[in-house]
Amino acid sequence: QATLLLDDLNFPKLGTSSYQNKFAFQLGAMVVDPFDLFNTTVAVEYTRVNPFTFSHERSRDNDYGSFYRILSHHIGPNSDSWFFRFDYQPAHRLTSSFRFEIQREGENVYDPVGGLLKNVGGDYLIPHLDTDPQEYSFLEGNRVNTSIGQAVITYELINELFFDARYQIIYRNDVANNFTTTDHDFGVAVRVDF
Numbered sequence: 001q002a003t004l005l006l007d008d009l010n011f012p013k014l015g016t017s018s019y020q021n022k023f024a025f026q027l028g029a030m031v032v033d034p035f036d037l038f039n040t041t042v043a044v045e046y047t048r049v050n051p052f053t054f055s056h057e058r059s060r061d062n063d064y065g066s067f068y069r070i071l072s073h074h075i076g077p078n079s080d081s082w083f084f085r086f087d088y089q090p091a092h093r094l095t096s097s098f099r100f101e102i103q104r105e106g107e108n109v110y111d112p113v114g115g116l117l118k119n120v121g122g123d124y125l126i127p128h129l130d131t132d133p134q135e136y137s138f139l140e141g142n143r144v145n146t147s148i149g150q151a152v153i154t155y156e157l158i159n160e161l162f163f164d165a166r167y168q169i170i171y172r173n174d175v176a177n178n179f180t181t182t183d184h185d186f187g188v189a190v191r192v193d194f
Helices: none
Strands: 002-008 022-032 040-049 079-091 094-107 116-118 142-158 161-174 179-192
Antiparallel strands (some): 040 079, 094 142, 142 161, 161 179
16 A cells, blocks of 8 residues: 655755645555464554644644644654554454554754754744745754564453453654654553444
């Protein structure tokens, strides 16, 4: 599968690093029962969102969001990600899913009190400003690398009634500020599908 989102294009500058060419794309593949591994699904996706995509200096609200939430891929502009997924169903009512994502972001540069020092197109709420360069470098700015691992186990108790258990770990490395965090999240839920 492939998706191409064209936010803004300036045809004379197509193929250059002009901030006016705002686009995102995603490429992915999924295989069911690879190498005779029955009841398995393997998927991989690559997503890239160019700087300044989803921010618009000519619109009333200057962004592609709602209530400060982006209306597109969660990584936002000036970012890319690799996503891997492995699903296995060992029994009729039991399924498992293991997911891993690697994200790279180039965030805008701010001073200690929150003033914008350098706009690299890393925030969809801040459009290209007149004082910003006309050309961009992908992943420029404060570099942040994030790794997300997730395991989900689902058991169908009776038809359409499911029990889910989920564990997630998020490791975030703020390279520019030499700061790392690790978050763990665990949850269980009972849900009804109809």
